[in-house]
Amino acid sequence: MEALQTLRLALVFSIFVHLSLLARSSSLSSSELRIVNAERRIDLSSHIVRVYLTLKVENTGTSPASEILLAFPPTQVDHIALVKAAVPVGKKKKKSYLPLDVKSAEVPEGPNGAKYFSILLLNPLSAGGSVTVEVLYMLTHSLEPFPLEISQSESQLVYYHDSAIILSPYHIKQQITFIKTPSTKVESFTNVESTDRAGTEIKYGPYEDRTPYSYSPIIIHFENNNPFAVVEELVREVEISHWGSLQITESYKLVHAGARHKGIFSRVEYQSRPSISGVSSFKLLLARLPPRVHSVYYRDEIGNISSSHLRTDSKKSELEIEPRYPLFGGWKATFIIGYGLPLQDFLFESSDGRRYLNFSFGCPLADTVVDKLTIKVVLPEGSKSPSAVVPFPVEQHLETKYSYLDVVGRTVVVLEKKNVVPDHNSPFQVYYNFNPIFMLAEPLMLASVFFFFFLACVAYLHVDLSIRK
Template identity: 70%
Template sequence: MIVTFNCLQIDLTGSIVKVFLTLKVENAASASDASQVLVAFMPTEVQHLAIVKATRAEGKRKKKAYTPLSVQESDLPTTPNGARLYSVQLSTPLKPGETTTLQVFYVLTHSLDPFPAEISQSESQLVYYRDSAVLLSPYNVLEQVTYIKMPSNRIESFTRVDPTTRAGTELKYGTYNNQMPNTYLPILVHFENNRPFAIVEELVRKVEISHWGNVQITEHYKMKHGGARHKGAFSRSIQLNASWLLTQNFLARLEYQSRPSISGTSSFKNLLARLPPRVHSVYYRDEIGNISSSHLRTDSHKSELEIEPRYPLFGGWHCTFTIGYGLSLQDFLFEADDGRRYINLTFGCPLLDTVVDDLTVKVVLPEGSKNPQPVVPFLAEQHLETSYSYLDVVGRTTVVLKKKNVVGEHNVPFQVHYEFNPIFMLAEPLMLIFAVFLFFVACIAYLHMDLSIGKAS
């Protein structure tokens, strides 16, 4: 296999690194049919690799179509430099002498290192990014070019591997010709990035399904600003005289409100959550109570909830909050051909431009549900547990899905299939009727009882 052309486009405009890779590969004339193409990642990249997608270009010009391909970690031994190999499975084998074009997209989290690690309220945030000027590949690469896109013109420094050119916010490495397999040319880019580094350390989504017509979703967030740590009077960690600290904090807040474009440029004070359409009973609160600083915009296609924490988040600061809302069951519950029911939901986090370090999704099925079977389009830890709510007798079967390093590309539909007998819907009403009946029986018995103390004859 030979890579005749490779174009690597690295997007550093946000807090998450997004890489678009175009590969034009050719199967050697003397080789057998090829059913896979290998893509290599350094061990440091594998630790931060959130998702890998691949498509194959078929057809020409206006008739060109992109076919999704399966990508999985290869069981082949690692390369001499310790790289891990991922296999892109071709939909149709590549015959000897044939060429094809692949589009590979992958996301890296926690790959931008703040430097300096601490900044004051008036300073901009600078970060480091480390990579290779050429694609790390197990194949010969005949021609290659790499583009790196930054969010601003302020680039403090960058490694030069000739030919290297800069045009505004973009760096170009290459074109490089005839690169040997496993070639690695390390580069380091130091640039300004004031985008919000919103990191959800833990998110627990609880989806409660009621066959009486409602789906209730509750999301508990533990969030932090993952950028350069804040130093100065606005910091919580400073240990000074209380009255002086209150004065300085008041002045810092006044400066932040009056000069938001200059003071605290790397902080963020609002978040946008994209919710399903036709939501109802939406609320947003933290440990203290309900927070009124939120705005909900809904239409027939989507719902957007803009929320503001009680205070702006600077580097290293944390906050916890809860979002809850209801949905109509008829929009998400369906019946399969085999007679089983299934709920169609969205995985991932509704907050835009965030990384979730640890995500737990709990789908609480109605009491009496049997044989649940989740269908998730990627690897996720799965297990079952039992939840209890009001008037439950045997408890509700709960499907628990866990995944680490979750990004926006994980916001895709997933299903939970299960069996349910409608007779169980009568359990709670019958219990209420029976409880009311016992109450009236007790009242009648009490009225007919003679509890007075009379004289002994």
């Protein structure tokens, strides 16, 4: 009864969202574009919701259109981690994709609380023309555990709410939605017009001739025992040394964001019945590191943790780490991973003489959400005019760090981003100017110290400090 009441409340809330969207949509709906066919596939296999959207858009107006708007309801605004779009070229085996720029769009006359993204077309869509666009967007923290607390022997149930009809500022002639669940264990799902279920897939549609901002709220309550691994905060420091090494230090604050564990934890039951006891917990993490990694260590507040395995080859390195205890819902763990890399694999020189670091953004842990990621690139002392090039919006600022034998300190380029998913693991660059003469600063300082110490010793041996005549 309590579960049904919660689902009803969520459904009422979704209806309220729908009414708020319709409140001011009339002035925004465009008569220039029309979606001829739309297919949406929602993958709920992990705790990161992946949505694949294929749109065939037609220009019914008289002037060319250079962009296509995507609309998201207020319930998804804070959970959007990534939006990508591309135009397919070719057919079947020869099919390729041309990426499109996607930017956040401000629509002052849009419905309250809705968020828009603008897909910029490579060439303006002429009047009467059509184009097919494929979109991928990801949502984090969109699967809500219910019940909120489970015992060690219970499976984890979550619910996901969306709309059976695609929210769009354009008229949609035909559309269909497929939702994939991790298993066939579905407690309940909203049954509206043209609903069908087969195995792990729920189909909504096809629907014909839907007006702009049509909305049909749905809720799916299903079993999902995949690890809900969330890094609340990750600080990644990349220190550049022109003497030939790149040192990486990563500090993690990890939490299991699934249904909270209740009762007493029994390790005997956990080990004797692994297929039943703690099925939603996890005790292993896989970190994908760059090739040719060396000097790897893994430790927490207590000290070094030896339960880790490193596999390396010429193309990749995989570090399998095991925390001191398995993580159940609500449990947390803090640890540090450090390793070294050869400098020549990541530091290059541009055509204008500037040096630049080419490194991977994001978190190396597989299938993990990072609520807040901070990357600190520590440049060598004497570096000037630093600048960062990142393929998506991030916050940037500069700091100064003092290390051994530093005089003026080292410039640190700080990059911050929230709501990071594995697809953010893209290369980024940090450019800076550096005069090689600064590489001699520390050796000369050490040589000067030893030289003056030697002079002091010689002077001491040749000076008579006695008071006798």
